[in-house]
Amino acid sequence: MILTSFNDPIPFESREVAESLSFTYHINTFDYPILHGHKDIWEFTLMTNGAIENQLNGKSYLCPAGTVFFAGPGDVHRLIKAGTEKPRYINIIIREEKLKELLSVLSPDMEFILRDSDHCFQMNASVILSVESLVHKANLDLGYSKQTDELLFAAFLLILQQAFVQCINVPEDLSPFETKVLALSSREEFLTYTVSDLCTELHYSRVQLNRLFQKYFKITPHEYLLTKKLNYAASLLLKTSMSTAEIACTIGFSHFSPFSIDFKKLFQLTPGEYRKQKGTYFLNGKGPSVNQ
Numbered sequence: 001m002i003l004t005s006f007n008d009p010i011p012f013e014s015r016e017v018a019e020s021l022s023f024t025y026h027i028n029t030f031d032y033p034i035l036h037g038h039k040d041i042w043e044f045t046l047m048t049n050g051a052i053e054n055q056l057n058g059k060s061y062l063c064p065a066g067t068v069f070f071a072g073p074g075d076v077h078r079l080i081k082a083g084t085e086k087p088r089y090i091n092i093i094i095r096e097e098k099l100k101e102l103l104s105v106l107s108p109d110m111e112f113i114l115r116d117s118d119h120c121f122q123m124n125a126s127v128i129l130s131v132e133s134l135v136h137k138a139n140l141d142l143g144y145s146k147q148t149d150e151l152l153f154a155a156f157l158l159i160l161q162q163a164f165v166q167c168i169n170v171p172e173d174l175s176p177f178e179t180k181v182l183a184l185s186s187r188e189e190f191l192t193y194t195v196s197d198l199c200t201e202l203h204y205s206r207v208q209l210n211r212l213f214q215k216y217f218k219i220t221p222h223e224y225l226l227t228k229k230l231n232y233a234a235s236l237l238l239k240t241s242m243s244t245a246e247i248a249c250t251i252g253f254s255h256f257s258p259f260s261i262d263f264k265k266l267f268q269l270t271p272g273e274y275r276k277q278k279g280t281y282f283l284n285g286k287g288p289s290v291n292q
Helices: 012-020 096-106 110-115 125-140 146-167 176-185 188-192 195-202 206-216 221-239 244-250 256-267 271-278
Strands: 023-028 032-037 041-049 051-056 059-064 067-071 076-082 088-095 120-122 280-282 288-290
Touching (some): 041 146, 059 067, 067 146, 110 146, 176 195, 188 221, 195 221
Antiparallel strands (some): 023 088
């Protein structure tokens, strides 16, 4: 890992080391109004003072002090100062392959949960103090020592742990059945599930499952699965350069035509029209293109 600032160049003798590291780290006190994307990195940002408006994938999130927000590969965003107080935030960037390695040990489903979330959450006050303490200790170590690496990694783990807790948090008044379904739907393989798979995982017959879904979700199991899959497909249309046929296959459609018909029923647009009108997607793997 490396501790630096957007404004501070990496010392020449440290560049080779920095380029080989999976983490970069910044403390910033300014907004970043330029719309930009992240090709192969995840960026986690903890607001410590002031407020930032994070405009992410066409949506706007107000992020005051105590908020963590993040962006992954395919996301497009910019940071706009909100309010009169000068913003200050801690920014940790990790390469996608390294995060995947870490999550494969901690929680294989975590990446999918992060991608499917609102990309922001409130940090526990005591955890914020712990992160800032670790960052302060790392600042005291001007070299790129093993101790610095361990301190920054510990700070990142605290943020990641809070992200996991917040992103899978469910309302306390949910029934056991709703809780089980929501937990199941956070799995990446859920995108290719059939109603039969739901019956197997939840240990209900088709008749029982249909009755429970109608009771708690007011739709059939098939409609629930289809809505989840199509919403994820819409996300892929906006965030990736995947073809519509590839996206259809990813969410379990063996043919494009049924996918296109179902997609238009939900969004009143064909997949191609949706991608064109929303205007944020990747072209030829070269990064985001934004139509104003």
